[in-house]
Amino acid sequence: MKIHYSKKRLRSHLIQGLLWLVFSITLLVIDASFLNGMGIGYLVMAALFMGSYFYERHYGYLTLKADTIQKNTLIGKPIRLSEIRRIKKFAGDYILETETAKMTINTQIIAPDSLEKLDKALSVLELPPQLTPFGHTA
CATH class of the missing domain: 1.10.287 (Helix Hairpins)
Structure with a gap:
């Protein structure tokens, strides 16, 4: 996506x-x-x-696959969704952290409908409530 x-x-x-x-x-x-x-x-x-x-x-800005997220830049490196340990929301941006990498997603340059898709995809990740800005519905 x-x-x-x-x-x-x-x-x-x-x-x-x-x-x-x-x-x-x-x-x-x-x-x-x-x-x-x-x-x-x-x-x-x-x-x-x-x-x-x-x-x-x-x-586009990002590509979400079943198991990875990647910024579409010249040197964009994919991050496995299963390796994400924390999601921070700071000044409107999302900061995805793994053991070895960090990815900052600028939400102000994302189309509104795509931002909804991104929110849904990130909220599905099974992280403890204190490590994610998304409320769990499960």
């Missing part, structure tokens, strides 16, 4: 990419020698924001 980014974040990256692209094309039209100088940098910025938009839209 994918946990998606909020539409606000995706839209922000798309708009920034388009603005950099329009800015660089405008400067190219005004001055053809533009590509010799800072123009390449402007085009790179446009490519980075557009690439970020498409990557985040396609892969």
Whole structure:
């Protein structure tokens, strides 16, 4: 299951990419020698924001599988759900702790419907009540 980014974040990256692209094309039209100088940098910025938009839209923020959770970053390392020993909620973020690793999940950049899915998936974990912010219904 994918946990998606909020539409606000995706839209922000798309708009920034388009603005950099329009800015660089405008400067190219005004001055053809533009590509010799800072123009390449402007085009790179446009490519980075557009690439970020498409990557985040396609892969989402997190991937939850039956036994793992992983951030979809370039060096995202999966954590086994069975190894999670504690879930903290601090300033709206979730901090998942295992014996050897920690994963911080920024809930402010997650789409509301995906946040509900994440809450349900994390609340199912069998942890003592003092080690999780979720109330147990079992």
